[in-house]
Amino acid sequence: MPDQLRCYSPVDGNQYVQRSYCSDEELSASLELAKEAQRKWQAVPLAERLKLLQGVLTYFNEHRDLIAEQISWQMGRPSRYADGEINGLLERGRYMLSIAEQSLADIQPPSPPDTEHYIELTPVGLVLTVAPWNYPLLTTVNSVIPALAAGNAVILKPSAQTPLTGEHFQRACAQAGLPGGLLQCVHLRHEQTNKLLSEAKVDFACFTGSVAAGAEFEKSAAGQFIGLGLELGGKDPAYVREDLNAEQLKEAAEALADGAFFNSGQSCCGIERIYVANSQFEAFCEHFAAEVKSLKLGVPTLSETTLGPVVKTSAANWVRKQINEAVAQGAKAWISSNDYPLDDGEGVYLAPQVLTNVNHNMSVMSEESFGPVVGIMPVDSDQQAIELMNDSDYGLTASIWTRDVAAAKLIGKQIETGTVFLNRCDYLDPALAWTGVKQTGRGISLSTLGYAQLTQAKSFHLRLG
Template identity: 50%
Template sequence: MTETIKLVSPIDGSVYAERPALDEAAVAKAVSAARSAQVEWANVPLDERISYCLKALDAMKSMNDEIVPEIAWQMGRPVRFGGEYGGVDERTRYMAGIAADALKDIERNERPGFKRYLKRVPLGIVMVIAPWNYPFMTAINTIMPALMAGNVVILKHAAQTLLVGERLAKAFEMAGLPKDVFQNIVLTHAGTEKLLGSGVINHVNFTGSVAGGRAIEKALAGTFASLGLELGGKDPAYVRADADIEYSIENLVDGAFFNAGQCCCGIERIYVHESKYDAFVDGFVDLTSQYKLGDPRDEATTLGPMAQARFAAWVREQTDEALRKGAKANIDTSKFDMNKEGTPYLAPQVLTDVNHQMSVMREESFGPVVGIMKVKDDEEALQFMNDSPYGLTASIWTEDTGAAAEIGDKIETGMVFMNRCDYVDPGLVWTGVKDTGKGAAMSEIGFHNLTRPKAYHFKVEH
């Protein structure tokens, strides 16, 4: 019997979309078609492969007015923020611009009588298992460079954002991409694990939870497929004594609460030098209080619901535990009419008097809550920043670039920001350490992770 994947909207709990999951025979057919298509696709000149990707980008832009409200219905992001096209455009065009250099042959001609060089060749079938929180941008991070590099792509999107995969498939169809070079498929968890364990996939990129990453790695065991994982995060910020407080507050509030806090690199904990602590907390609480929690289809809404009620329940649980242990809640959530137990609608919360014995300061929240701690110096801040099982990004707020670099060298993280946060720069590698995962996306390193090196050693004089 065919299983159905249902997308339940956080707006009102209705089933917004449902699709049948592929059975084993349909999956086998899709993989076989992808394998056949890859042989021809790899022989298409690079500039033509890039052209298809840029045409698909234009197609996505043409659909953006339809996509924005779809995102609101699927995962709750307010329409006022306009979707994800800006980030998709920036990342795609950057990777297109560096593709020729990143993928070019490397000559080794210092030995007379020999021709020696390295090529970057495609891996084959790349499977992207994409998340719901930034459903277009996270998928594009791998899809576009994978296709440019000569791979074919099979996308399995999160159930919460089923329609995103269909939009991407439509964009590539509008671009005239050869058949089966990109395929969007709908699978159950069990079906996904079976496909991964079959050994027919050459590379997998997964963005999601730590538990999900472990399941993916286990499913792939023994297949020798390469794997990229972007998993959990508990990204810290440190506000030094010399920081511009107003600027720090404005940016860190946005970094903590944009997308209802459902950002891989969102700010989840803040450490503030004792000399600036009171002023920072007062300003941070005041600005946070100005959010409008409501229906994401309303242009006035600045904070939409979380994607699922169970995600909001976890954040409520973390907050309640912190309060039981002595934390102080600085936001009167009763002033947010839509904030209701048992629903995905959750008011923002700012906690002080927190410590690292509280879950909210060490375990991923992935929601609209942030804890703020006072620290006496850089050394204490660094100790707390590293007291986490995760390491995706960390931000330092200071006017001293040298100090930021020195502190950054000691932070266990994939990226260090100074005076900004919550941003993926396509020119810099996107990677993490510890339980945040492994592998890398973006920059020339992203291309290297989607290809394999092949060596040529010719003796031309004998």
Template identity: 50%
Template sequence: MKTIKCISPIDGSVVVERPALSADAAAQTVARGKAAQKAWAARPLSERIALVMKGVENVGAMNDDIVPELARQMGRPVRYGGEFGGFNERAQHMAQIAEQALAPMVLEDSAAFKRYIAREAHGLVLVIAPWNYPFMTAINTVAPALIAGNSVMLKHASQTLLVGERLAQAFHAAGIPEDVFQNVVLDHDTTSDLIAARSFGFVNFTGSVGGGKAIERAAAGTFTGVGLELGGKDPGYVMEDADLDAAVDTLIDAAMFNSGQCCCGIERIYVVESLFDAFVEKAVKIVNGYKLGDPMNPETTLGPMAQARFADNVRAQTSEAVAAGATPLIDPALFPQDGGAYLMPQILVNVTHDMRVMREESFGPVVGIMPVKDDAEALALMNDSDYGLTASLWTADVARAEALGAQIETGTVFLNRADYLDPGLCWTGCKDTGRGGGLSIIGYHNLTRPKSYHLRKQQ
């Protein structure tokens, strides 16, 4: 029997170990989910909403246990209090817009005809969730999928195995049937085999580009709907009229928070030449004040990365950049805990797009900062990327930001903010960041399919 382990980045200990479902057991789980879905979809929308939101409330009641549990699993410091604020905000918004988003589009209801487009649940939805924000990323799809009348199988990352169990505990206690929401432990091969067997009406995956390609290969020829949020290399651009202090505070926090392991974290910054030196000076001062260490310690502001190999990848990108002429500005002596999964933060200047650290996803606490002459140069550099999730613009001129935003190859344009997911807007990306869209009304449309009714009334 194959087992899946969560190894703590704190000390390398095994946090939890669970057996992976066999092929037969996984197929039975799929069958139960499909069998339970029709009755769930037949319940009134208001009832489904109430049960999901009770489940969300139950998660909130567990937060005191969840916060240290998350620290042990993936290393986020306990001082930040977990994810329930964003988790609840997203679920609440999707509950509030559900009636409008799922309402039929009525074209005609006359004496002769009734014509409308309804939204119908896909059936069984597979959600493959990542470890970096394991509750918030999961709820993005789980809540609207259930509310829309789908049944859900949740496969969580091995690094956060206990998150799926927490969600199952919370939703089942709320009254959602066990076969309607199932937490599963699957290996990659079994997951691919299930997708290839057309087990699901829709698959949502958040993770690496390689993982997204594997999902697409498995789904090829099945015509299964797939939503993919993959890698990112999100840029920030600071213009001459920006609020410099706000720009530095926000962009550096967006680059370093959660040890840089944020889907829409800032990985490269372009600053107009006149503000470059001041920006860099302020950025270095902020990062020099961080405290790297045990995430269970309330004093810690920067915990370990989720795995040592992730930290090693960032170290390799950084050392290659320095060897090619980049200048590191953070003194390693300030971070003696550096080693293994514990990775000191770093700011690099004198960087170019010939360096991997400015092109490939880092997903760690390192950021390169480059001066630019004007909007045209900044735009060319921002678009010089295989990814497109978010871009953060800093200026007092909204029209200028909108004009630039129209030319940036990205899923979301931020003005004077960064690293935030607004559940009222579609969460989406382009290029190697993936396809599809979550949250907002569009999220509901992706989790349902249209069905047209053309009804001629008897005369």
């Protein structure tokens, strides 16, 4: 069993980070330290906690250039975009702090005579956050900032692919003056993480990752009555209606291409399948393919690169397999990999691909790709589009493109998904609940509701006189 965590950069294949895994003894000590820090932190007035947490966000703003560069090397996102994740972290963190007082205030229903009663929202205690590599800052801030604001301690396990991001959270808390041990970044093996759940060493756990890993997470926590927040896979659809004019159709194609191929398609809420009204299909595909062909596949540290490598060779080969199988079954490929010299058919640099003549019997339209490929199908009606969008094991977001707001709302009510977008995609509004249905997971982050799963309701029924 390896005693060292090794992060190999997809940029050049070389080792970029090496860390020692936390020993079982060190982990036990970290848990004790976190619990002691949490007891003290819970007693700190909320206003003071929020002021200190603003300092945590300040750290990321002050160190954005270094952090952005490290993200590019760790997971391959083009450096021209890496700074954007820090902006997103700041937006979400500031919003969650701004609503903390109202979200954590006592709930006071009308009291009967001679009675005082209210519900106090107390911290759950120790929160475990297991973060992924694709958006290591954004996924982490969703749980860490509200957990700390609510009075909890946090054990943060970053992905082995992006270990430095977790270490930055720990430094940020130290620089801001939070109690030592309140947030600790720990590099754990899978079996250690599972043991935290199976032995109820934590009180709540937030996990972002694959469906298979999420199922393992649930099994480890079975019978321990630990609260879980699971954000898992996605196969997010978009529907382009027939009422768009020519300019709007072109704008939809450009926006959806960005939503599908940003971060090399490695986003749980990225667009992976598109349904277009028959009358708009041909024109949309032409616009969409032209936009995708304008992407520049290259080394992510170069300023002109707009499409970087996928994170690992196995991930690239999975997408290649989906594309090859679809083409063998009759799909039309709009883009030639020969136009992308870095794509040698074997490595992490993978040409983007747009497929038509596809159907739901093909893996590329039914299984999560998590890479730079999208399938496009024509539809005859809203009802057919709804049926196809719902024909999935996943349900994170769906995107509708139309001038008819009333129609979009009606369609949105019938789509099995956690978020419905109109004329946009691939964005998290921190004021709204981030959640999914079906195999996309369970639980809620962001918004006022995001605080609910990180607190425990405690009722007071006081008979007076």
